[in-house]
Amino acid sequence: MKLIALCAAVLTALSPVSAEDFSVGPQYDSTHVYVAPADFDRFIASFVATFGGTTSKQGVFQVTPTPSQTLSQVVLSPVGIISVFGFKTPVPYPFGLERTGYLVTDLDAAVAAAKASGATTLVEPFPDPIGRDALIAWPGGVGLQLYWHTTKPSYAPLATVPENRIYLTRAAADAFIAAWLRFSHGQVVSDEAAAPGALIGRTGVSIRQVRINSGFGKMVVLASDGALPWPYGRDLTGYEVADLAATIGKAKAAGATLLVEPHRVESRLAAIVQFPGGYIAEIHQIVPQG
Structure with a gap:
């Protein structure tokens, strides 16, 4: 009976806390890359020359809930997406600690599910120029971003998933x-x-x-x-x-x-x-x- 109870506890711990899968697809997940503005164009050119792909239009935006300004551009490569930031102002904490941004179908519900799964919210959901974002940390200190777009994006599947x-x-x-x-x-x-x-x-x-x-x-x-x-x-x-x-x-x-x-x-x-x-x-x- 003790073994059965232990197995039941393990299965409960590993089972999803929500029946909903909030993922959209790996072609919408991006590694966040922070570089100095002086290195911004050189880095993107090097990455594209290595892996191929296309880029979004470059611009200067506020992507944090507190005042800041950053160069921002997305690289859509066949081996994975990167979101590149070149902050012209100091980077507000805790931005820069997140390693990856994951597109989700419902930001508020996904954040709630992450919390119920054991994650900690670093920055509660906030608006950005094209949608909403939140920063979370998982056990072990693994920082990730969850994001949602106002206009649903449509990207081709990746040649290989990073x-x-x-x-x-x-x-x-x-x-x-x-x-x-x-x-x-x-x-x-x-x-x-x-x-x-x-x-x-x-x-x-x-x-x-x-x-x-x-x-x-x-x-x-x-x-x-x-x-x-x-x-x-x-x-x-x-x-x-x-x-x-x-x-x-x-x-x-x-x-x-x-x-x-x-x-x-x-x-x-x-x-x-x-x-x-x-x-x-x-x-x-x-x-x-x-």
Whole structure:
């Protein structure tokens, strides 16, 4: 009876708190990139030269609920969207702590569901030039933005879906994963308790690697003792490409710096690059095992 009760408690903890899935699709999820205004155009040109894509019209907007001004532009690439901000004024707190913006069908209901799932609201819903936003933090300190557009956007599906790369300690990983699964209606694709430490740049150790898919896209949780060598943990997003060598060549030609040389871990060949302006990204190619 105790075992049955324990199993019931676990299932309750992991079950969604809302029957509604608030996701719209991974082609509407964007990594938030903050760069200095002087690096703004150079960064966007470098990113587009590396991955391809188109850009929205550049402008200066107030995107925070308190006074501020920022250059803002969206890059629609076939491997994922980025929202780029070049603040001309000091960045109001806690903006800049959010790593990703997720489009939702109903902002108020999504924020309520996030809270019920274990998230904390950093900034309550507020209007922006094209809709409404809120900033939330998940267990482990993972900051995300939820947003809603007044006019429903329509973007083409991505060629490959990027992964949100979450680095946590082992102690924090369980609480984050449980909360995220409850909110996102996601599914655990794999959960490796002893994955290679090379995934975080450390040989001779093992870490936990959990891959999760949901309507918000892909996520990988890399749980360790928290001792991360540079630049691991600074890469917010991982981009899947068909030819890693060719992509790195384009990145370097466009001014990016190769921080971690291409290396194979399990079924992927991966590298880490830093674009002009400081944005750090993992880039990988899926390769057959054997």
